[in-house]
Amino acid sequence: MKHSNYKEFDNHPAAFQESAGNSSDSPENRAVRCTLCPHGCVLGDGKSGICRTRVNLEGVLYTTAFGNPCSISIDPIEKKPLFHFFPGTEILSLATAGCNLRCLNCQNWSISQISPLETDNYRLQPDAVVEEALKRSVPAIAFTYTEPTVFYEYMLEIAQSAKKRGVKTAMVSNGYINEKPLKELCRFLDAANIDLKCFDDKIYRTLTGGSLDPVLNSLKILKESGVWLEITNLLIPGVTDSPEMVEKMCRWLARKGFIDTPIHFSRFFPTYKLSAVQPTPESTLREAAQIASTAGLKYVYVGNNPSLNGESTVCPGCGKVVVHRSGYRVVENNISNGSCSFCGEPVAGVWG
Ligand code: SF4
Structure with a gap:
């Protein structure tokens, strides 16, 4: 038939x-x-x-990606990563199968590189997802694990339903989406973490099958729309870790008004089609963080590498640690009414 x-x-x-x-x-x-x-x-x-x-x-x-997530769990919000958005809370996280990119380093290739027809799925309509978050007293829902753009209609309806019921929503995305659908989504979305994979169009195409400019445009739209935004940049040795490229990216971000946008440099571990590439050296992560700070970015983090202690939030005014994190756990939070409790300097974010 x-x-x-x-x-x-x-x-x-x-x-x-x-x-x-x-x-x-x-x-x-x-x-x-x-x-x-x-x-x-x-x-x-x-x-x-x-x-x-x-x-x-x-x-x-x-x-074929509506109401049929293949993955649902409750994660610490720090795991997305979102560090300046209700720190220390949990977030109901879900994905359907599918992705619009083909990253050689995909961590979730077993669900991102197949269709929802091939995965074991839950049956969960948008209202039921919001109901689930409320029932479990989880204040937010994340669209994550694969690429939420490819379950756009489902994500949009969940975000609309969540907004009506006081539940926050966040998208963890590659940012490879057209302007019109993104603007429509931004009316309901509260936060986003966008994976800016590198700052070179040629490498973008080889590594992901996508291109750089649409992602940069998505960053601008999210920021202009008032969605709380954080950026992740994975440093893959020999592919995306050149200091010159990191500097170019950070300078562009600073020039375009992203100095208050947290940036998470993430350590690469061998995976999928890049299993022969070695993990990112600590020195590379340290250097990238230094480049970002020198470029003027205020909130710079280093993830996937606990020994570097790069996951706590430092006040841009007095330099003291205002949110102390250990792994995905918030150990101490010294933000009061959106400002540093030590010196009163405002710290950008949505602190709850
Ligand atoms: S344009 Fe993008 S979202 Fe649409 S079918 Fe192609 S890959 Fe999927």
């Missing part, structure tokens, strides 16, 4: 689509262009896009 493997799914109409076929084509032969992310896939009948979650069924684009 035609389209039989989509039959068991409650295919949900996809937002951001346009006809890409000839108007004389019959509906079932009509190609559809997905305009959700910069790939702009043109899909023939029965075909899915690069992300494997959007499919053209007889001239209409559907998402």
Whole structure:
């Protein structure tokens, strides 16, 4: 039977689509262009896009990633990482299968590089996700693990429902999304951590299959929309760790008004298609943090490397530790009414 493997799914109409076929084509032969992310896939009948979650069924684009997360758990919010957004709280985290990038270093490739038709899924409608957070007294929901752009409609409806019920939402994303859908999402989203993978378009294309400019544009949109934003930059030896590139990135961030945006330099460990690459040396992490501070970025963190003690928040005024972290745990919080309790300097963030 035609389209039989989509039959068991409650295919949900996809937002951001346009006809890409000839108007004389019959509906079932009509190609559809997905305009959700910069790939702009043109899909023939029965075909899915690069992300494997959007499919053209007889001239209409559907998402197969709605109400069917394959992964749900409750994490410390620091694990996202979000350090300036309700520190020390928990966050209900979920993902469906699929991703619009093909990162050689993907940590979650077993669910990101397949479609929701191939994973064991929960059945959870948007309101039920919010209900779950409330039932467990978790103040926020994160769209994470894979790439939430590819379950956009699901994420948007959860964020809308959460907003009505006083639950916060956060997106942990590669930022590879078009402007229009992102702006619509920003009306309901509270926080985001964007993975800025490097600052070189050629490396972006080889490493991820995406490109740099759309990600930079997403950073600007999130900031302008008032969504609390943090940035992660993974330092992969020999790929994304050149000090010159890190400096270029940090200078760009400072120039474009991101000095209050926390940046998390993350240590790479061998994984997936980069399993032969060695872990990031501590000296590289230290140097990147130094470059970022010199460029004027106020909140610089080093993650995935406990021995460097790079995960506590330091007051930009007096230099004292205002949020002391150990791993994903907040040991001490000296922020009061959004300011340092020692010197009164405002510390950017959403402190709860
Ligand atoms: S969201 Fe998926 S189908 Fe749409 S353009 Fe991006 S990769 Fe292609």
